[in-house]
Amino acid sequence: MNPVNPMFHRHLVAAYTVTWVFHLVYLAYVAWKWREAKRSDRS
């Protein structure tokens, strides 16, 4: 039985946050590349 909510464990929260941040930053890069390729393909 775990009496404390794991959401309050700072190292755990940091690790999960870092994972999402890195993935979302890369997703933003992919979206930028996608837009750039679409624009150059049209022209």
Add this chain to the structure above:
Amino acid sequence: MKVFRWLWAAATLAVLANGFRVAMYVVPADRDQGDLSRILYYHVPSWCGMAIFFALNLICSIVYLALRNRNKVIALKADALALTSAEMGVVYCLIGMTTGSIWGRAAWGIWWTWDARLTTTLVLWLIYVAYLLLRRFTSGAEMRTLAAVLAIFGYADVPIVYMSTRWWRTQHPSPVFFGGPNSGLDPSMLPALFWNMAGWIMWGILIVSLRYSAEIRAQRAQEKAAVAALEVA
């Protein structure tokens, strides 16, 4: 294709959300580490993702080298997939190292140590960063050939990383899978690992498919520009 991709994205987010719920609230905390052990449910899937996408990069690089003079269309598609899978692998590798470092800070009191597993992993990450830099700052068919050769040599570090905890005495914990006696996870913790592994691999496939489409478009635009330049000349 568009509908399938949206469905895949929705399924991925659902699996990841459930993976988060199971990891945080369903499976028990580790007896010794407590909630800190839950970092494992994001750490291990990152390594699995890295292994899958670097292996895909290797296969595509071999296909490119084998077909570059015989079937240019397939060779260029393989090259685009090699690039996108290397990028995804680098992201997973970075996440694996960072989450491991955060765990190390809490468990060992240090962010980093020059242990065999950590060092070989850092070398692996640097090799693939070099691969991406090579592709970024050079161009043309020679760049693709050089990058494919580098990818094949670079992949040699992947089995070394995997075997490092078996070959050398390391500070890194023993493997979760195929680690022999006194290693692995308690069966009650496995659902969290499998849900997150499925979710993050699905995420990787989704992102690689998007990046691959963009790269194919970019290749097409480059070809158009080259043809236009020839016509002008």
